Amino acid sequence: MAQYRDTYALIQLDYLEDNVNTLYQKVQKPMMAIIKANAYGHGYQQVANILKDNPVIAMFGVATLKEAIDLRKAGIDKDILVLGAIPLEDLDMVIDYDITLTLYSQEYMHEIIYLYHHQKPVKVHIKIDTGMNRLGFKTKEEFEDVLSACPPHIFQIDGVFTHFATADDAMQNEAYQQQLNGFNEIIGSHQFKYIHCQNSAAMIYHDTTKSNITRIGIALYGVDPAGEECKTLKQAMSLYTKVAMIKQIKKGEHVGYGYTYQALEDEYIATLPIGYADGFIRANQGRCVYINGKEYPIVGRVCMDQMMVKVDKDVKVHDEVEIFGEHISLARMAKELKTIPYEITCLVSERVERIYKYKDKIV
Ligand SMILES: Cc1ncc(COP(=O)(O)O)c(C=O)c1O
Numbered sequence: 001m002a003q004y005r006d007t008y009a010l011i012q013l014d015y016l017e018d019n020v021n022t023l024y025q026k027v028q029k030p031m032m033a034i035i036k037a038n039a040y041g042h043g044y045q046q047v048a049n050i051l052k053d054n055p056v057i058a059m060f061g062v063a064t065l066k067e068a069i070d071l072r073k074a075g076i077d078k079d080i081l082v083l084g085a086i087p088l089e090d091l092d093m094v095i096d097y098d099i100t101l102t103l104y105s106q107e108y109m110h111e112i113i114y115l116y117h118h119q120k121p122v123k124v125h126i127k128i129d130t131g132m133n134r135l136g137f138k139t140k141e142e143f144e145d146v147l148s149a150c151p152p153h154i155f156q157i158d159g160v161f162t163h164f165a166t167a168d169d170a171m172q173n174e175a176y177q178q179q180l181n182g183f184n185e186i187i188g189s190h191q192f193k194y195i196h197c198q199n200s201a202a203m204i205y206h207d208t209t210k211s212n213i214t215r216i217g218i219a220l221y222g223v224d225p226a227g228e229e230c231k232t233l234k235q236a237m238s239l240y241t242k243v244a245m246i247k248q249i250k251k252g253e254h255v256g257y258g259y260t261y262q263a264l265e266d267e268y269i270a271t272l273p274i275g276y277a278d279g280f281i282r283a284n285q286g287r288c289v290y291i292n293g294k295e296y297p298i299v300g301r302v303c304m305d306q307m308m309v310k311v312d313k314d315v316k317v318h319d320e321v322e323i324f325g326e327h328i329s330l331a332r333m334a335k336e337l338k339t340i341p342y343e344i345t346c347l348v349s350e351r352v353e354r355i356y357k358y359k360d361k362i363v
Helices: 013-027 036-040 044-051 065-073 088-096 106-115 140-149 170-187 200-205 330-337 341-347
Strands: 008-012 031-034 057-062 079-082 100-103 122-127 155-161 194-196 214-216 237-242 245-249 267-272 288-291 294-299 307-311 320-324 353-358
Touching: 008 013, 013 031, 013 044, 013 200, 013 214, 013 353, 031 044, 036 044, 036 341, 044 057, 044 065, 044 353, 057 065, 065 079, 065 088, 088 106, 088 122, 100 106, 100 155, 106 140, 122 140, 140 170, 200 214, 288 307, 330 341
Parallel strands: 008 353, 031 057, 031 214, 057 079, 079 100, 100 122, 122 155, 155 194
Antiparallel strands: 008 237, 237 320, 245 267, 267 307, 288 294, 288 320, 294 307
16 A cells, blocks of 8 residues: 555544544533644644644644644644744744744743834733743743733734643642642633643543633544543554565574574564664564464564564465554553653654545545
8 A cells, every 4th residue: 555665654534533523522612733743643734634624623733833834834724823932033934924922931022022023913822831840931920920011012912821741640630730720820810812721631531621722632643641542532543564574484593683582493583664763663672563363573673674573374475564553552552662652653754654544545
């Protein structure tokens, strides 16, 4: 199916719509689709395209100005919020492309005022730091100060938001509540077009808040934010490759760099065209892949472009191999790698072709 290589990521675009609908049933609020980092590796253009006319999706959130401008160039005309800090030499582009910035400190506000020489105001959402200690204003006083110090011809304050650090962890419910209470206290009775704090975990694991929009990230892609198996969301990305070669090796022979694997008996070894340059990191050694209804272990070190799997005589050259997908979930893989699913999909590198399906048809 893939054009130049047998390794490809399959992205089921209709699953994104299903996941939006599933969460909308619960929260009943418009959403900002978080499509930073190439839509968590899924392909920002295709993801934005499938969502851009969805009435539930009010706007998009990205991490960098380049991501925001790329989205505009791809024809997205809804609001786009850059969640991270951007260098302000690029302020002209922010205004030209009608991008919304995160206003996160007094210094940043003053830098914008100093550099501003435009006709239109800069659209901003003010970030409140309720506990992450990342970007944002920490106290009510700081928030009130910035509100009164922002000249209205320079700043169009469209929103206010915070980000939860522990919404995915039932053991840290108190910390979540503290952040939420802090957010509510700091905003007080001020009204904004957009008030947002709920990430995927806050939507799934907590009750509603007084915000008027949510930020859907990992749940959009069908993955549980706490890294648990999830039946209500549909995992949109799967990763496949095909067996390139099978050889029979003798007991005592080794496999791969460093000879870290030695055959305990006569064995069949399959070579697969996927490696760490595809984002399939070396820590996967010892984990399993899925071929024709069975799981087989990755033996020897994962190479840059290839890896080897111990198979049996049922496996043939050209057989399809699931790296993750229907049978090996991202949640399981993340647990085995002691990481989070976010990292796995973000790491699937550019050279892995993405194949898109909408309701079982390649698009
Ligand atoms: C500020 C902000 N909002 C929302 C999200 C989306 O979070 P999630 O993918 O857990 O829904 C992120 C993700 O890192 C974020 O940094």
